[in-house]
Amino acid sequence: MTGLTNGIVSGGVIHDAATFDERLRRAASAFATLGVGNGDCVAVLMRNDAPFLEASLGAQRLGAYAVPVNWHFKSEEVRYILEDCGARVLVAHADLLRGLDDAVPDGVTVIQVPTTPEIAAACRVPAxxxxxxPGALVWDELLARHAPQEGPPAPAADSMIYTSGTTGHPKGVRRRPASAEDRLRVEQMRDLVYGLQQGMRTAVAAPMYHSAPNAFSLRAVRLAELFVCLPKFDPEQLLALIDREKLTHLWLVPTMFVRMLKLPAEVRAKYDVSSLKFVIHAGAPCPPDVKEAVIGWFGPIVHEYYGGTESGPVVFCDSKEWLAHKGTVGKPIPGSIVEVQDENGNALPAGERGEIFMRIGFYPDFTYHNLPEKRAEIDRKGLITCGDVGYFDNDGYLYICDRIRDMVISGGVNIYPAEIESVLASLDGVRDCAVFGVPDAEMGEALLALVQPLEGRTLDPEALRAELRKHIADYKAPKRIEIREDLPREDSGKIFKRKLREPYWQNAGRAV
Known part of the structure; x- marks a missing residue:
């Protein structure tokens, strides 16, 4: 891209709004011919690309569920999702299908999408x-053979997102289609939280197979003057794009903030970010010093929300609110109910920590596909939990301490790793980190920190521990710190702690 552009930009191809709308209506016609109808599933195994959006919105026109599949998954993981959701069709980038022959159940129609050179370069795909x-059903050729679907679309269902979970297989969050009135309220809520508006100029670097980037993208692409699909996040490339294309809106995760802030000052100074009007972040805890630095850089346009795939966004705050209540994730949005409860389901007063339960009154209810009993496990009197621990302050602002399953009990003391990770992530030379409990003969559990250094940097565990003790109580400093060249992390910014814990707990007699 050179100079300002209008339309949907993906892989060097630009579609104007009318062409894009025609293509997704052609997709609906093609899916219908392949037997897709109301309530059926169309699986999408792609990186960020225009056909991802076309397939998802085309399925929605039929009242079908688009099921995004994490493209990092191996064959067995892909097959599980395709079988569990009962996909009738799989739309996938060509290279991702290599080696997945056994992953596609009989009866699933596979449509291949050429992998673009831009994706190949970003993801190091061999040419x-x-x-x-040869002989494959190809996306563009299929669309060309079908006339655009006419008439009004069926009531749309949100994408069925499969949550990663902590144990076992992922669970599909299947939400019932909303009534026309509730759909309008949901769109208004998303416009508020995501800052969406007609004529916005945006780019999506977070993977659209994740819940929030998916919801953001499927709404924003219909409103945007410019919508750029980025196959992978690169901090300097995103800054250059903001400058060149005068982007106005972004959805980011804290890891992206950290990587942008760790660019040399002279590199950051090269790019003008003054066109930005609304930056929203979620998906993982944001260290307060990182958030404050980003607000200082981008201006008071940085917003935050908290919620989950199951609940949707339930609390929200702008920069002014956050600066007055540092560390908060916001106040409940209109129409949402949020409670901090003790183990007996009693709402706790301000300042007391407990499990967070929530719902949005007009948000269509959901079940876990084929696992209604799992849905019941997280429900308490009509409110649901994502397993997070938090508290309200006296002004009604919510703070997240950690996730219940991440809490470490060492010598009878509850320790929340998120607090330690926030400090570790801010230390010089640290790119990423994970803190969790490991078996300890004396204390029951002891804290272990795994730290990934910035490329080219060498870190000393004892020096890191000394720095930590300057910011947190000694008992919170991990007993052990290990340096790792890489940590398993989803593109959403969430580390796969289960994979890190498992080797330590395999013979300890306790599940992770």
Missing amino acids: ELLAPT
Whole structure:
């Protein structure tokens, strides 16, 4: 791209709004011919690309569920989701299908999308894997053979997102289609939280197979003057895009903030970010010093919300509110109910920590696909929990301490790793970190920190521990710190702690 552009930009191709709308209506016609109807599932195994959006919105026109599949998944993981959701169709980038022959159940129609050179460069895909295989059903060719669907669309269902969970297989969050009135309220809520508006100029770097980037993208692409699909997040490339294309709106995660802030000052100074009007972040805790630095850089346009795939966004705050209540994730949005409860379901007063339960009154209810009993497990008197621990302050602002499953009990003392991770992430030379409990003969559990250094940096565990003790109580400083060249992390910014814990707990007699 050179100079200002209008339309949906993906892989070097630009579609104007009318062309994009025609393509997704052609997709609806094609899916219908393949037997997709109301309540059925269309699986999407792609990086960020225009056909991801076309397939998802085309399925929605039929009242079907788009089911985004994490493209990092291995064959067994892909097959589980395709079988569990009962997908009729799989739309996938050509290279991702190589080696997945056993992953596609009988009866699933596979449509291949050529992998773009931009995606190949970002994800290091060999050139020989980019084109569809001979004889394959190819996305553009299929659309060309079908006339655009006419008439009003069916009541749309949100994408069925499969949550990663902590144990076992992921669970599909299947939400019933909203009534026309509730759909309008949901869109208004998303416009408020995401800052969406007609004529916005945005880019999506977070993977659209995740819940929030998916919801943001499927709404924003219909409103935006410019919508850029980025195959992968690169801090300097995003800054250059903001400057060149005068982007106005962004959805980011804290890890992206950290990586942008760790660019050399002279690199950051090269790019003008003054066009930004609304930056929203979620998906993981944001260290307060990082948030404050980003507000100082971008201006008081940085907003935050908290919620989950199951609940939707339930609390929200702008920069002014956050600066007055540092560390908060916001206040309940209109129409939401949020309670901090003790183990007996009693609402706790301000200042007391407990499990967070929530719901939005007009948000369509959901079940876990094929697992209604799992839905019942997180429900308490009509409110649901994502397993987070938090508290309200006296002004009604919510703070997240940690997740219940991440809490470490060492010598009878509850320790919340998120607090330690926030400090560790801010230390010089640290790119990423994870803190969790491991078996300890004396204390029951002891804290272990795994720290990933910035490229080219060498970190000393004892020096890190000394720095930590300057900011947190000694008992919170991990007993052990290990340096790792890499940590398993989703593109959403969430570390796979279960994978890190498992080796330590395998023979300890306790599940992780």
